[in-house]
Amino acid sequence: MTPREPQQLTLRRIPIDSSRENVVFLHADCVAFPGLGFRPLSKVQLSYDHHTAVGSLDIVRADWLGANEVGVCEYMFQRLGLPEGTLVALGYPGILHSTNSIRRKLAGARLTRPDFDEIVRDIVDDRFSKVELTAFVCACAQNNLDRDEVVDLTLAMTGVGQTLDWDGGMVVDKHCIGGIPGNRTSPIVVPILAAHGLKVPKTSSRAITSPAGTADTMEVFCNVELSISRMKEIVEAEGACLAWGGAIDLSPADDVIISVERPLNIDSQGQMIASILSKKKSAGSTHLLLDIPVGPTAKVRSMEVAASLRREFEYVAKEIGLHIEVMTSNGEQPVGRGVGPVLEARDITAVLENSESAPPDLREHALQLAGRALEFAEDVKGGEGYGVARELLRSGKALEKFQAIVEAQGRRDRAPDLGSYNFEVEAKRDGRITRMDNFAIARLAKLAGAPLNKGAGVEVLHKLGEEVKQGEPLLRVYSTTPAESALAEDYVASEKAIVQTN
């Protein structure tokens, strides 16, 4: 008996789409059990050559799985990248030392670079189940990562993904910390910067806790899943792109962490900084303009907190060798009219086309950001960026650049439709609008189905300061399915103060 000889089993793809985690299926009569023992909650490890993958074990008592086979769910099959029929070894994963670090962090200890390296490596290697992953996110969610821990986490996350190299020279990026529904400025800012000749290989995330990320919204126009080589071709030709970062694997740990942040609606400061800056670093950016919206229902609620967050970003950026400019903006209410991919795409098109219906706040915010970022360029003096940006927008050069990027990435044949189920949220009485709850509007759009159903979302019909009459519609909520529409209606009924009037 050679205890260390792992069992060889035949790989089977099981047509079960479990979006939760890697799942391994073994038959109750599997030949490997006498050597393995059975434990519920167990994780098992598949090995092939030097690659290993860990999954949660499900025991099957059905004839669609053989005693000499190891089944894996669709998600794990894709990640393994091995053909069916491959002989893989089955065993237990080694001892997971990084759970000790998580426990120490929960108890308030400082973690070191090796601790973070180990945790991030275990995340990327799928050695964490949702339980360990959630515990790590929660342990960091108390704002108790100090700035050097954030530097270490950032470097650990940068270390495990792909990195892009742009052969020297300035590489510009812009980023918003999020929290303001409809604040979709990148598809306007990036074309303006590229139209001026800056290099802006923009990679964006899909929504974490919001009803749409830039990647979700850009997907209304075109393909966003670019390979690294295709992305480089596009940036060489057009100076810019608007791609989904997840497809390029810039920060694979972050993509996994997001899978638990989303259901929990948690996006902690330390993890936010590490997530943003690790991706910018991996993407080869040299200059970053960061937007921090401030308002009573924004992620950042006071100028004091914004100033502190700015210092943290500046500290970490400096440590990892990234030039950063931080600006604050008005985060009192949603930006633009639409919240959700299709509705936001409509606003963006209107701004780029200089349409009279373009939301003025979205246009103005995009110009402010583009103006500041243009001043990274040697030929734009301090204070002159805004004027240059406005002219690039007015002249149609930004629109032209946007269309060129969309064509290069692969224009969608047919844009998705707005959801066909909708209802309105009405003013309860006459008055002036005094408060709009960003969080509640985002949650409403998500319950309605955004961003996964692109046609779902919320149309904001009135803004702060406007006078409305009782019964006048304030929001229009779109869904693509009746069940989600009902869920959104339930939420409106349970929340008293999505939009307040005086």
Added chain:
Amino acid sequence: MTPREPQQLTLRRIPIDSSRENVVFLHADCVAFPGLGFRPLSKVQLSYDHHTAVGSLDIVRADWLGANEVGVCEYMFQRLGLPEGTLVALGYPGILHSTNSIRRKLAGARLTRPDFDEIVRDIVDDRFSKVELTAFVCACAQNNLDRDEVVDLTLAMTGVGQTLDWDGGMVVDKHCIGGIPGNRTSPIVVPILAAHGLKVPKTSSRAITSPAGTADTMEVFCNVELSISRMKEIVEAEGACLAWGGAIDLSPADDVIISVERPLNIDSQGQMIASILSKKKSAGSTHLLLDIPVGPTAKVRSMEVAASLRREFEYVAKEIGLHIEVMTSNGEQPVGRGVGPVLEARDITAVLENSESAPPDLREHALQLAGRALEFAEDVKGGEGYGVARELLRSGKALEKFQAIVEAQGRRDRAPDLGSYNFEVEAKRDGRITRMDNFAIARLAKLAGAPLNKGAGVEVLHKLGEEVKQGEPLLRVYSTTPAESALAEDYVASEKAIVQTN
């Protein structure tokens, strides 16, 4: 189109044993999708009459599930308790408001009784996935539940389970907070108390973070899964029982919480107090003796912390109307010789049989506890309990009572064997043993397969203060499978200081 009309589907039992959580399987062509929309990570809700259950959604593309069917995993099928073929309604669960409480707790807020009620209700109704569950456990794991929060959590947990009623009179229980491997005193203490005439309807947990709980070890002797009516019959006849609390559903929320505490090895103070006291309250206990072991690798490491924990227990017990006596004990090293169900059962038998080979520390500790608990009885004066306990043990009355309880619960035809794979941990040099790491010994026994493989565990061959020679065996590690034996060997190789000599 009536959006609120849920889809009716035919219930199918899917022979997949997922120990992770409720899993619902729908075919990719399921007739319900047009009305539901598809979202990864989605939870769906099954409803039948007034009962609902929530599960994670897996999408199946195989012919073993029909488009009009809804499949559920074995775990969920058992929990539903409905026959296959039942028409059940499929929809989304309502909005999960309690995640807001979890987020607030993570941010340091106080929770109220209604918050805890809502969380506990959502846990029991399976509305939490492992993500929310882990977040709740971690949010409470920072010792930041204040004592009134612990009272509220305790009452919330008591409120959702079965409660036992013993028709007045004194009902005695004893409990140890755990952390000391091999410290299996209940199977000795309970028969002593019952032999004196006290009513001790003992319910125990299975292991949370340890290599064996009392229920795991008792199962070596007899059945521990008793119905409430059977438990009452046994207690009426014998005055006591030693049953698994989980089978009686005294604190169903706790049983779910344990499923994430176990992989994380977390057992926080507030949750520990709520878990213990909610079960005692539900079990109808009036008097509780609580044992807090103290030692450098115990859960409680100083007398100061023990005193503080004692005050917390006393406060919460008083608030929920339970008489409590707290005693501290020596938690410097494992108690007895065996760690793991079969090995512990051997120690217990030796003590009850007054065998010369009985581990003296286990015997002494059990007598101390029994002595204190006997003083709850009106006919035992303060200070006399120990002598009464010793006589009940010496005379064989305790053994007789133990055997009667085992018979009544249903003696096992054949006790499980000790694992056939074993290796020894040897002394690295001559010297006196100065330190034994409870945590490392427990982890070793767990990696070896305990408690799920009852024959797995660690035999402690030498204790603190004993002189050993280089190469002399200190621990013998048993497994029932070669893979687990190898895992335990790897752990020994990676841990330098399981047993230290000077």
